[in-house]
Amino acid sequence: MATPDPSSLEARLEELETRLAFQEHALSEMSDALAQARHEAERNAELVRRVMEELKSSRASFLADPAEEPPPPHY
Known part of the structure:
Protein backbone atom coordinates (compact mmCIF):
# COMPACT_ATOMS: atom_id res chain seq x y z
CA MET A 1 0.00 0.00 0.00
CA ALA A 2 1.39 3.39 -1.00
CA ALA A 37 -38.54 36.71 8.38
CA ARG A 38 -39.72 35.91 11.90
CA HIS A 39 -39.59 39.58 12.85
CA GLU A 40 -41.58 40.51 9.75
CA ALA A 41 -44.14 37.77 10.47
CA GLU A 42 -44.58 39.08 14.03
CA ARG A 43 -45.04 42.60 12.70
CA ASN A 44 -47.59 41.40 10.13
CA ALA A 45 -49.48 39.44 12.80
CA GLU A 46 -49.66 42.58 14.95
CA LEU A 47 -50.96 44.60 11.98
CA VAL A 48 -53.62 41.99 11.26
CA ARG A 49 -54.63 41.98 14.93
CA ARG A 50 -55.01 45.77 14.92
CA VAL A 51 -56.98 45.75 11.67
CA MET A 52 -59.32 43.09 13.06
CA GLU A 53 -59.90 45.17 16.20
CA GLU A 54 -60.65 48.26 14.11
CA LEU A 55 -62.98 46.24 11.89
CA LYS A 56 -64.84 44.88 14.91
CA SER A 57 -65.24 48.34 16.40
CA SER A 58 -66.40 49.87 13.12
CA ARG A 59 -68.81 46.95 12.54
CA ALA A 60 -70.30 47.62 15.96
CA SER A 61 -70.95 51.26 15.02
CA PHE A 62 -72.67 50.20 11.77
CA LEU A 63 -74.96 47.85 13.67
CA ALA A 64 -75.77 50.30 16.46
CA ASP A 65 -79.29 50.46 17.84
CA PRO A 66 -81.15 53.32 16.10
CA ALA A 67 -82.87 54.22 19.39
CA GLU A 68 -79.48 55.06 20.89
CA GLU A 69 -78.54 57.47 18.10
CA PRO A 70 -79.23 61.17 18.55
CA PRO A 71 -82.02 62.62 16.42
CA PRO A 72 -81.04 64.30 13.15
CA PRO A 73 -80.43 68.06 13.32
CA HIS A 74 -83.69 68.99 11.53
CA TYR A 75 -85.86 67.70 14.44
Whole structure:
Protein backbone atom coordinates (compact mmCIF):
# COMPACT_ATOMS: atom_id res chain seq x y z
CA MET A 1 0.00 0.00 0.00
CA ALA A 2 1.39 3.39 -1.00
CA THR A 3 1.68 6.18 1.53
CA PRO A 4 -0.37 9.27 0.70
CA ASP A 5 1.47 12.28 -0.66
CA PRO A 6 1.72 14.99 2.04
CA SER A 7 0.97 17.75 -0.49
CA SER A 8 -2.15 15.85 -1.60
CA LEU A 9 -3.32 15.56 2.00
CA GLU A 10 -2.65 19.25 2.54
CA ALA A 11 -4.64 20.16 -0.59
CA ARG A 12 -7.54 17.99 0.56
CA LEU A 13 -7.42 19.59 4.01
CA GLU A 14 -7.43 23.08 2.46
CA GLU A 15 -10.42 22.11 0.30
CA LEU A 16 -12.31 20.84 3.36
CA GLU A 17 -11.49 23.99 5.32
CA THR A 18 -12.68 26.13 2.41
CA ARG A 19 -15.93 24.19 2.17
CA LEU A 20 -16.45 24.43 5.92
CA ALA A 21 -15.89 28.19 5.87
CA PHE A 22 -18.36 28.56 2.97
CA GLN A 23 -20.97 26.47 4.78
CA GLU A 24 -20.54 28.43 8.01
CA HIS A 25 -21.00 31.67 6.07
CA ALA A 26 -24.09 30.33 4.28
CA LEU A 27 -25.53 29.10 7.58
CA SER A 28 -24.98 32.51 9.16
CA GLU A 29 -26.74 34.24 6.24
CA MET A 30 -29.65 31.80 6.46
CA SER A 31 -29.92 32.37 10.20
CA ASP A 32 -30.04 36.14 9.68
CA ALA A 33 -32.68 35.76 6.96
CA LEU A 34 -34.78 33.51 9.19
CA ALA A 35 -34.58 36.00 12.07
CA GLN A 36 -35.65 38.80 9.73
CA ALA A 37 -38.54 36.71 8.38
CA ARG A 38 -39.72 35.91 11.90
CA HIS A 39 -39.59 39.58 12.85
CA GLU A 40 -41.58 40.51 9.75
CA ALA A 41 -44.14 37.77 10.47
CA GLU A 42 -44.58 39.08 14.03
CA ARG A 43 -45.04 42.60 12.70
CA ASN A 44 -47.59 41.40 10.13
CA ALA A 45 -49.48 39.44 12.80
CA GLU A 46 -49.66 42.58 14.95
CA LEU A 47 -50.96 44.60 11.98
CA VAL A 48 -53.62 41.99 11.26
CA ARG A 49 -54.63 41.98 14.93
CA ARG A 50 -55.01 45.77 14.92
CA VAL A 51 -56.98 45.75 11.67
CA MET A 52 -59.32 43.09 13.06
CA GLU A 53 -59.90 45.17 16.20
CA GLU A 54 -60.65 48.26 14.11
CA LEU A 55 -62.98 46.24 11.89
CA LYS A 56 -64.84 44.88 14.91
CA SER A 57 -65.24 48.34 16.40
CA SER A 58 -66.40 49.87 13.12
CA ARG A 59 -68.81 46.95 12.54
CA ALA A 60 -70.30 47.62 15.96
CA SER A 61 -70.95 51.26 15.02
CA PHE A 62 -72.67 50.20 11.77
CA LEU A 63 -74.96 47.85 13.67
CA ALA A 64 -75.77 50.30 16.46
CA ASP A 65 -79.29 50.46 17.84
CA PRO A 66 -81.15 53.32 16.10
CA ALA A 67 -82.87 54.22 19.39
CA GLU A 68 -79.48 55.06 20.89
CA GLU A 69 -78.54 57.47 18.10
CA PRO A 70 -79.23 61.17 18.55
CA PRO A 71 -82.02 62.62 16.42
CA PRO A 72 -81.04 64.30 13.15
CA PRO A 73 -80.43 68.06 13.32
CA HIS A 74 -83.69 68.99 11.53
CA TYR A 75 -85.86 67.70 14.44
